[in-house]
Amino acid sequence: MTAPSSPGLPDYRAQSPAVAERFRKLQERPVVLEIEHLGRQFPGQAGPVTALRDISLKIHRRELVCVIGPSGCGKSTLIRIIAGLDDPSTGRMLVDGKETSGPCPERGMVFQGYTLFPWLSVKRNIMFGLEMGGMARDQADAEARQWIDLVGLTKFANNYPHQLSGGMKQRVAIARALAPNPRVLLMDEPFGALDAQTRAQMQAHLLEIWRNVDVTILFITHDLDEAIFLADRIVVLKAHPGEVQEIIEVPVPRPRHLSQVTSPEFLATRRRLDELIHPRDVHAPVEKLPIVRLTQAGDDVE
Numbered sequence: 598m599t600a601p602s603s604p605g606l607p608d609y610r611a612q613s614p615a616v617a618e619r620f621r622k623l624q625e626r627p628v629v630l631e632i633e634h635l636g637r638q639f640p641g642q643a644g645p646v647t648a649l650r651d652i653s654l655k656i657h658r659r660e661l662v663c664v665i666g667p668s669g670c671g672k673s674t675l676i677r678i679i680a681g682l683d684d685p686s687t688g689r690m691l692v693d694g695k696e697t698s699g700p701c702p703e704r705g706m707v708f709q710g711y712t713l714f715p716w717l718s719v720k721r722n723i724m725f726g727l728e729m730g731g732m733a734r735d736q737a738d739a740e741a742r743q744w745i746d747l748v749g750l751t752k753f754a755n756n757y758p759h760q761l762s763g764g765m766k767q768r769v770a771i772a773r774a775l776a777p778n779p780r781v782l783l784m785d786e787p788f789g790a791l792d793a794q795t796r797a798q799m800q801a802h803l804l805e806i807w808r809n810v811d812v813t814i815l816f817i818t819h820d821l822d823e824a825i826f827l828a829d830r831i832v833v834l835k836a837h838p839g840e841v842q843e844i845i846e847v848p849v850p851r852p853r854h855l856s857q858v859t860s861p862e863f864l865a866t867r868r869r870l871d872e873l874i875h876p877r878d879v880h881a882p883v884e885k886l887p888i889v890r891l892t893q894a895g896d897d898v899e
């Protein structure tokens with residue numbers, strides 16, 4: 598498919614030599630997660646509904662891939678299948694080259710909603726999975742402390758979830774998902790419930806954690822700027838059925854920082870995502886909505 602570049606902006610596929618080199622090296626790394634021809638149908642009232650069709654994807658070690666697409670295009674279905682919380686109707690999944698299915702500590706998950714155990718402290722929330730996996734309490738305690746330090750919550754180790762802000766809860770959720778050393782961290786709109794400022798802080802924080810941990814991340818979002826800020830590659834899905842529309846290599850250099858959101862390569866990528874996600878003319882005037890007259894004439898707002 599050819600896509601015209603936008604006037605005044607570079608082609609979103611144009612990469613600086615440093616970015617091109619990064620992608621070349623990324624492709625030389627081993628493939629950690631591979632999905633082949635994945636499909637999922639659900640029974641519907643008027644026959645089966647195809648939520649996902651023929652999704653194939655290879656994600657390399659320590660790559661950060663974002664998946665975006667309109668509501669209902671199958672993003673959560675995809676990540677739930679990869680997490681082993683749902684089964685595909687067709688296709689298969691491989692982790693480190695081995696076919697796998699069902700939940701497994703090698704794939705950690707962070708959800709949008711807060712999923713901490715409210716009756717356990719921050720430290721116990723993180724220790725829980727480690728002890729369930731057979732780790733002795735002393736070791737689980739020491740490991741949990743390290744993760745708590747990494748996510749910047751040292752002073753809150755003994756607090757309970759209701760004593761934490763939304764951003765802090767998601768830091769604990771990330772620590773809890775990372776503690777068993779998963780190969781892949783799966784995140785389904787993890788910052789979707791946070792206010793804009795906390796969300797931006799959490800995005801920067803996630804990149805910082807990712808720099809320090811050997812983990813591959815698959816991150817679902819419907820926020821275009823979040824996807825560009827975080828990702829190496831962005832998988833754009835389309836709806837009904839959920840299919841891969843395009844995979845974009847983000848041309849914005851790393852390390853990322855907030856000032857890049859106005860850079861030409863960021864804006865060019867933003868523009869392309871807008872074209873894909875909102876295929877109708879985004880600049881067309883909004884149709885006039887009927888005004889329901891509840892009051893007397895003469896008090897119109899304009």
Ligand SMILES: Nc1ncnc2c1ncn2[C@@H]1O[C@H](COP(=O)(O)OP(=O)(O)OP(=O)(O)O)[C@@H](O)[C@H]1O
Nearest residue numbers: 639640646648667668669670671672673674675819
């Ligand atoms: N358990 C289920 N039973 C029947 N249909 C389902 C089920 N789960 C998902 N679907 C359907 O599959 C499609 C994809 O849903 P999914 O939740 O994966 O979308 P999404 O991209 O995550 O949407 P959103 O952006 O709103 O979170 C939708 O049409 C949805 O109605």
Ligand SMILES: [Mg+2]
Nearest residue numbers: 672673674785
């Ligand atoms: Mg969803």
